[in-house]
Structure formats: structure tokens, C-alpha cells
Amino acid sequence: MKSNFVVVGLVLATFFVISFITNVLGPIFPALIESFSIGLALAGFFPFAFFVAYGVMSIPAGLLVQHKGEKFVMLVAFILAACGSLLFALMPVFYVAMLALFFIGTAMAMLQVAINPLLRSSGGKQHFAVYSVAAQLLFGSAATLSPLVYQYFVASIADQTALGQQLSVLIPSNMVWLSMYWLFALLCIVMVIIVFYTKISAVERQDDETVAGFSQSLLLFKDPTVLHFFFAIVAYVALEQGIANSIGVFLTQYHQVSDYAASEVVSQFWLLLTVGCLLGILLLKLCDAQHVLMLFSLGALFCLLNAIFTTDPTWSMWAFAGCGFCLSIMWSVLFSLALNSVSHSHGAISGILCTGIVGGAIISPLIGLMANMVGSLQLAMLLLLIPLSYISSVGIWAKPLVRNHRINLFRLLFSQKTAKPQSFSKS
Structure with missing residues (x-):
């Protein structure tokens, strides 16, 4: 099967976005506790609301992918993530935050189910392992970058740079972390546009897939x-x-x-x-x-x-x-x-x-x-x-x-040392 590098690139970008959004909870966790004036136990329900969506939605998302296709599910997921991010950014109230994080978690679960088989089919089965490693590296890179972007936003608002002044208009002074959810909403809207205009063929699955x-x-x-x-x-x-x-x-x-x-x-x-x-x-x-x-x-x-x-x-x-x-x-x-x-x-x-x-x-x-x-x-x-x-x-x-x-490294090294030089007969 011929590789579709445009779709492969889209899937790898989706892995990056999933990780960028998912792994921001860790760095902003202390700020969440301070902003909502809650204890550690209650704050634990922020990741609960996000990750419980995986338990609820993974199997239904798989069924939806089979009936409607990967492109449809990706579009719905990014729209849902954008709505959840905007809801969180516009109404930073504890109970609304729970609902918004559940929406975002649901979207991430839908994307995870859709893009793995899409990567395998668009990149070619024989290259799946290599692309999977590339996806893992991008996933980790996004998780590394997310806290650094948050640090940059915090510093920009504190120093009242041009960006910091614009962000100060959008978010309360004690909720700097909300800047990340404005960014997530923008990212998801961009991804909706990209997915919409990308030609994605439905994945043909074998019986065991x-x-x-x-x-x-x-x-x-x-x-x-x-x-x-x-x-x-x-x-x-x-x-x-x-x-x-x-x-x-x-x-x-x-x-x-x-x-x-x-x-x-x-x-x-x-x-x-x-x-x-x-x-x-x-x-x-x-x-x-x-x-x-x-x-x-x-x-x-x-x-x-x-x-x-x-x-x-x-x-x-x-x-x-x-x-x-x-x-x-x-x-x-x-x-x-x-x-x-x-x-x-x-x-x-x-x-x-x-x-x-x-x-x-x-x-x-x-x-x-x-x-x-x-x-x-x-x-x-x-x-x-x-x-x-x-x-x-x-x-x-x-x-x-x-x-x-x-690979049996010792056997490989030993065989190389004991190998006899090849002899050639005289003609």
C-alpha cells in the first residue's frame, strides 16, 4: 500500500496536540488549587473529570469510528475539545470546569481511538513501528513543551509584555493558567480546518482489527x-x-x-x-x-x-x-x-x-x-x-x-571473532 504522507503528517500532528492538551494539568495543578481555594482531595477531581472520559468513551468512540469513519470522528473530537476549552476559559467555575474537562477528555479519547489505525493504514503496515516511535517522540515533545509555554505566558503577564497585556484582557489576574485553555481552543479550531480540508480515506480493517x-x-x-x-x-x-x-x-x-x-x-x-x-x-x-x-x-x-x-x-x-x-x-x-x-x-x-x-x-x-x-x-x-x-x-x-x-550480541561478537577467512581456489 502506498503511503499517504499528508495523512501521516496530520496524524503525527494530532498526537502532538493530544499530548500538549492532556499533560498541562501537572504544571498548573498548584495554581488550580490556589485559584479555586480548594484542598488537594477536591483538586484531584480535575484530572478525574478529564481521564474518566477515557473509561466512558473509548469503546463508543471505536464503534463510531467504524460507522462514520476516522475523519468524521476527528472533526467532532476537535470541535468538542474547542468547545470544552472555551467553556473553561469563559466560565472558570469549579463545576463548569469539571464539565469542560470531561468534554476535552472525551475528545482526546475519540482522537486516540481514531488515529492509531489511521496511522497504520496511511503509513503502511510495514512502516507502522517506525511511525509509532515517531508518534511517541512527538507525544513526549509536546508534554515537554506544554509546561514551558505555560511558563512563558506567566512571565509575559508578569512583565506586561505586548502578549501579556492582551492575555490580561482575557483572563482574571489570579487565573493565569486560563491562558493555556485559550491557546487550546485556538489550536483545536486550526486542527478542525486542517482535518476538514484533508482527504482521508476510510480504513479497511481485517476481522481481528x-x-x-x-x-x-x-x-x-x-x-x-x-x-x-x-x-x-x-x-x-x-x-x-x-x-x-x-x-x-x-x-x-x-x-x-x-x-x-x-x-x-x-x-x-x-x-x-x-x-x-x-x-x-x-x-x-x-x-x-x-x-x-x-x-x-x-x-x-x-x-x-x-x-x-x-x-x-x-x-x-x-x-x-x-x-x-x-x-x-x-x-x-x-x-x-x-x-x-x-x-x-x-x-x-x-x-x-x-x-x-x-x-x-x-x-x-x-x-x-x-x-x-x-x-x-x-x-x-x-x-x-x-x-x-x-x-x-x-x-x-x-x-x-x-x-x-x-539480537544475541555475544553470539554475534563471538562468531565474528572466530569466523575463518574465506579461501579462494586458484584457477
Whole structure:
């Protein structure tokens, strides 16, 4: 199949926009608490409203893609995200914010379901792995950039630059973070125009690529392997978002780090999560995926405990950033192990696994509630050891039908040293 590079470019841009919007909650989390004058537990419902949409909408979005096509779903999703962003920007009230974030989360879930098969069909199946890595790198780049843009807006308003003066007209003085949602609305409107004028052919799916209905999906939940990996995805997203959303609040409370410096650490967290993917690719060519998963899980445990309990602010900031590096390969390894552990219904199972992104909705309210109960965010963040332990256990109990292809480096080096020079007979 001939590659459609225009559609590939559109899909990669969509990955960038999804990440840019999704991962802003971490850096603005302390500002949200201050602006709405709420506690950590109540603030946890901001990410809850966003990520619960994945649990509710992933399977319906898959069915909508099959009936209406990827282009229709992408248009609806970007329109919905633009409306949610404008609603948040124009009416920054707590309950309206919950509704707006649910709209935006729903849009992101719809886009995730639509663009993955579109990338595979438009780029060619034989190039899917390469484009998937490119998408992951763009996803991480956007997550790294989002806090930096927020810092720039904060500085512009504080210094009353030309941009800062324009933003001051649009947003209340104590809600600088709303500038990001004006930007999101503008981005989504631009994406609506681009998607509308881009020719996108419907994806032709094989039998094992179709998304099951509700009844079929419920039957798949009875498969122990599918259920165990569903909880693995729940655990990963809970761990990732739990750390990302806690960094700013933790550093400001325990180490008196400024909001500006804390958002920079969040940016470094996502940057190292992206860079770690490159090392992960190399390790996965040399080692078994389950062994790599356990190694990175141990690294995440070391970094997380140091970030929480060290008394040195600088070391805590570096340890939080290091957590991103150690989480880098987990999503890809868990997803691939899940699909390689079953021989059927891969499309339906992918939809179920994406539903596991709802894990991002669970952990922040739990950490906030625990912090209020025990009076310590340090102890509350130990809840993150539960999803981390489950992820590590996958390296022990997973039994994939197909294992990742590996290069035997020692055999390769040994064969090169012992290879005899080729002899040529005289004519």
C-alpha cells in the first residue's frame, strides 16, 4: 500500500496536540488549587473529570469510528475539545470546569481511538513501528513543551509584555493558567480546518482489527489474560499521572520551590520519558521485554522513594525527572505484551486497553484524600507503590505467545571473532 504522507503528517500532528492538551494539568495543578481555594482531595477531581472520559468513551468512540469513519470522528473530537476549552476559559467555575474537562477528555479519547489505525493504514503496515516511535517522540515533545509555554505566558503577564497585556484582557489576574485553555481552543479550531480540508480515506480493517460492541467487550473481560493486562494499563496511567500531577504540589509544599521551577521539573519529567524511549528501543533489541520491564520498574522505585524522602530540593527535583526516564518503556511494553499474549480480537482488546487510561482519573483524588486523612502528602504518595508493584509483577506472570525479537550480541561478537577467512581456489 502506498503511503499517504499528508495523512501521516496530520496524524503525527494530532498526537502532538493530544499530548500538549492532556499533560498541562501537572504544571498548573498548584495554581488550580490556589485559584479555586480548594484542598488537594477536591483538586484531584480535575484530572478525574478529564481521564474518566477515557473509561466512558473509548469503546463508543471505536464503534463510531467504524460507522462514520476516522475523519468524521476527528472533526467532532476537535470541535468538542474547542468547545470544552472555551467553556473553561469563559466560565472558570469549579463545576463548569469539571464539565469542560470531561468534554476535552472525551475528545482526546475519540482522537486516540481514531488515529492509531489511521496511522497504520496511511503509513503502511510495514512502516507502522517506525511511525509509532515517531508518534511517541512527538507525544513526549509536546508534554515537554506544554509546561514551558505555560511558563512563558506567566512571565509575559508578569512583565506586561505586548502578549501579556492582551492575555490580561482575557483572563482574571489570579487565573493565569486560563491562558493555556485559550491557546487550546485556538489550536483545536486550526486542527478542525486542517482535518476538514484533508482527504482521508476510510480504513479497511481485517476481522481481528474491528472493535467489538459492548456485549462482546464484556465477554472479553472474562478472559483472565485480557483482564490482567487491562489492570496493568490502569496501573501504568495511574502511576504516570499520579507522579506528574503531584510534582508541583509536592515541591512547593515540602521544598518551597517556586511554581515556575516546579513546572520546569514537570517538563523535564516528560522530556526524560521521551528520551528513555530511545534507550528502551535498544534494550528491547538485546533483552527480553519482561526483564526490561522489571529493570525499569526497579529504577522507578529508586527514583520515586528518593524524590519523596530526600531533604535536598535539588536531588528531589532530579529524582522526579528520573521517574519519567524509568516510566518511558512501560506503556509500549505492557501494550505489546498484552496483544502478544492473545491470538484473537486484537482490535477489541486494544479498545479495552485504551479504556484502562481511566487509571489517570483514580489516583489523584486518592492521593489527595489520603493526604487529608494522614496529614502528609509524603505518605499519601506511597500509594503510587501499588500500581508500580503491579506493573513490575507483569514481568513475572506474563506468558506471551510471541516474544520480542532479540539480537544475541555475544553470539554475534563471538562468531565474528572466530569466523575463518574465506579461501579462494586458484584457477
